[in-house]
Amino acid sequence: MYYKYSDYLSKKYGGKVYKLPVNINVTCPNRDGKKGTGGCIFCSSEGAGFEMLENTLSISKQLETNREYIGKKYKAEKFIAYFQNFTNTYLAADIFYDNLAEAAESENIVGITVSTRPDCVGDEHLKKASEIKEKYNVDITFELGLQTANYKTLEFLNRGHGLSEFIDAVLRIKKYGFYVGVHVILGLIGDDLRDVKETAKILSVLNVDNVKIHSLYILKNTVLGEMYEKGEIKPKSKDEYINEVIVFLENLKKDIAVQRLLGRAPEELTLFENWGNSWRKVHDEILCEMEKRNSYQGKGWIDYE
Numbered sequence: 001m002y003y004k005y006s007d008y009l010s011k012k013y014g015g016k017v018y019k020l021p022v023n024i025n026v027t028c029p030n031r032d033g034k035k036g037t038g039g040c041i042f043c044s045s046e047g048a049g050f051e052m053l054e055n056t057l058s059i060s061k062q063l064e065t066n067r068e069y070i071g072k073k074y075k076a077e078k079f080i081a082y083f084q085n086f087t088n089t090y091l092a093a094d095i096f097y098d099n100l101a102e103a104a105e106s107e108n109i110v111g112i113t114v115s116t117r118p119d120c121v122g123d124e125h126l127k128k129a130s131e132i133k134e135k136y137n138v139d140i141t142f143e144l145g146l147q148t149a150n151y152k153t154l155e156f157l158n159r160g161h162g163l164s165e166f167i168d169a170v171l172r173i174k175k176y177g178f179y180v181g182v183h184v185i186l187g188l189i190g191d192d193l194r195d196v197k198e199t200a201k202i203l204s205v206l207n208v209d210n211v212k213i214h215s216l217y218i219l220k221n222t223v224l225g226e227m228y229e230k231g232e233i234k235p236k237s238k239d240e241y242i243n244e245v246i247v248f249l250e251n252l253k254k255d256i257a258v259q260r261l262l263g264r265a266p267e268e269l270t271l272f273e274n275w276g277n278s279w280r281k282v283h284d285e286i287l288c289e290m291e292k293r294n295s296y297q298g299k300g301w302i303d304y305e
Helices: 005-013 059-074 093-104 123-136 151-156 163-175 193-205 223-229 238-250 279-292
Strands: 017-022 078-083 109-116 139-147 179-186 210-215 257-260 270-272
Touching (some): 005 017, 005 257, 059 078, 059 093, 078 093, 093 123, 123 139, 123 163, 139 163, 163 179, 223 270, 238 279
Parallel strands (some): 017 078, 139 179, 210 257
16 A cells, blocks of 8 residues: 555565664754754754663664664564754754764674755765765764645644755755655644645655654643643544655655654653544544545556656
8 A cells, every 4th residue: 555664674674674763962043043952842952862771871882772672573583773853954964974984883783874954955965975885894874853735734833944954955965876764743733635636746856765753742741731731733633644655655656765654652652643542543543534435555546657
């Protein structure tokens, strides 16, 4: 029904491949005052990584610890170092190079994924990443947070960038021969099905390599959380979300790998998450509905080649 990222990795590397989260001491330009303060309204002060080690540990130590745990649990022998939290290119290019080098030198690392913002990917950093790729023979992916193609919703989320910065970043990254991953949030307040469809089509036109779909969960101690508690916003229903996922997938090219169909966060940190259901239950309901509709990824995408 959809092209799973795990299948893509297994085919590419000949076995199970798992991401190992890396947490470094970095922030975002919409937090430190350069473009704004407070960060995205859905993001807590701890950022988006919930299962990471302290950033006081070295990169190599974090990878070693996570590799031992994840390798045993999932019987994996190949790994991707995932610089996950906040904006991992929002630092000097030389420091960025050193971070990637330390990760690339770690045991059984076949790739590096760098999570960042579209407006924080410059040629200087991309040149440093090219040096790492050539020296260590590792694949490098830049994972960009877009969330939606709707610029009004981006403003509401306090992203601090628009769609044009995203398009520029994708083209720039592709020029250097790196992979591009994209984060989107479905179920966003202010987005309709046209926005969902347009977001999928833009990713398809740009030939991004993979996409990670998040459901809109609401964390405690966030601007979005305060709005939710005051009754100023109301999350969309589960049925609406399932419909948005299906519409998104139908308009996404079939060769774009999908990392996940919804997000999740620790229950103790959330005010609202997946309508009180487990991640797996909602995931299975999406697949069930796709089967009923005879739906599949790329069904609505027209390839003119």
